[in-house]
Amino acid sequence: MKTTPIQAKVETFSLQKEVLTTSIDIPAELSAFTYVDLYAKVSSYVKELKVDIGSEVKKGQLLIALEAPEITSQLLAAEAQLHASEAVYMATKNTYDRLSETSKIEGTVSKNQIDLALSAKNSDYARLQAAKANYKEYQVMQSYLQIRSPFEGIVTSRNVNIGAYVGPSGKGSETPLLTVQDDKKLRLAVSVPENYAGFVTIGDEVSFRVNSIPGKTFKAPVARMAGAFDKKLRSERVEIDIENNPLLKPGMVAEVTLSLQTKDSLYVVPKSSVMTYSEGTFVIKSVDGKAHKVPVNKRRETKDKVEVSSDELNDNDQLLKVASEEIKEDMVLGTP
Known part of the structure; x- marks a missing residue:
């Protein structure tokens, strides 16, 4: 007696690429x-507070003036030392120049005297350069007492008042003085x-x-x-x-x-055509009227669609709209 093969009534669709x-x-x-949080770089007190929250500021505008008497006195001392070093250097330089000029007359000045004068001039010149560097250092420290805006913006935070102690470390540095954005x-x-x-x-x-x-x-x-x-x-x-x-x-x-x-189109199928279980993720393709499970990789999903990729899929392949584990490999497929 001849048996009729089991046939599953299914609905298929033609596989196409699209941009999902x-x-x-x-x-x-x-x-x-x-934006920037502004802090004090030297220990000092707030002398003037020229802005507040919401103040619009320009680049280079003075925001806070600080005072530190010890820095001012150190600057004055460094300036005095610089002037003294300049005077000493000019004196030894003039002495050397005179001896050098006199030595042009043979026998008037010994070579040892000229060497000593040259050595004194060079030594005093080195002290002068050190005094200039020291003075410049205190000038820079003095400039730290003026906190200016690094760019145009608005003051969005103020955490300091006039007379408050501020500094690079300790209680006065827990929060920024100002925030500019x-x-x-x-x-x-x-x-x-x-x-x-x-x-x-x-x-x-x-x-x-x-x-x-x-x-x-x-x-x-x-x-x-x-x-x-x-x-x-x-x-x-x-x-x-x-x-x-x-x-x-x-x-x-x-x-x-x-x-x-994506810039490239990929195969997009209904979610109902993809089934996932322990063996992997599959779609079912109709090949010569028979079912063939094709393993696929899922990518992005929307509410009702999903991107899939597989080397076994090609344009216009006929896939089942509703995949089911009940449909076995090589099962004969028929239209509803």
Whole structure:
């Protein structure tokens, strides 16, 4: 008696490549493109405080004037020592010049006298250079008593009052005197997970929203990428520059939407056509009317689609829309 082979009624589709576009949302934070915490470099007291929180400042503008009487007295002493060294050097130099000129007349000055005069001149010249260096050092220390803004921006923090003791170490250095930020240009830093970093390139436009401005979406291109992954987070730092937007301020929390789109098209199939179990991930291909399981690698997914790759897949292959473990290898397939 002749038996009829088991036949599964299935629906198939023609395999094609397409560009699958997905997106992910990543939390981020806005910060000033340039900012600095200003500290005192020498032990001193606050004499004048010329700015406060919210003050707009220019590059080189005096922000705080400090006073340190001991530095001023040391500077005056160094200046006096410099003048004294200059006077001594000029005296020994003149002596040497006169002896050198007189020695042109034979027998008037011994060579030993000239050598001694030259040695005294060189020694006094060395002392003069040391005095100049010492004076310059105290001049630099004196300049530390004037704290100026290194760039144009706004004062966002003040932690000091007139008369307060400040210094490079100890209680007066626990917090910065002032914080200055350039709020006209901001940077948005995003830590992109390793699995998605390959989809982001410099120049890609990203969109983001901030919690304090609901309903508003901002857009800007990727400006720079770290080029390496953080060892702890396994993510790459990506930065976006935002210029001259008065709505945005440093410190705002943002949510960045990254579009994950490949430049090359890949095979995209319905999620229902992919089955995963202990042996691996497979799709079922119809070959001469019979079922053939093809192992695949899954990539990105959307709500109802998934990217797959395999050396056994080709354009226009007929795949089952709904894969099932009940469909065995070489089972005869029929249309519903």
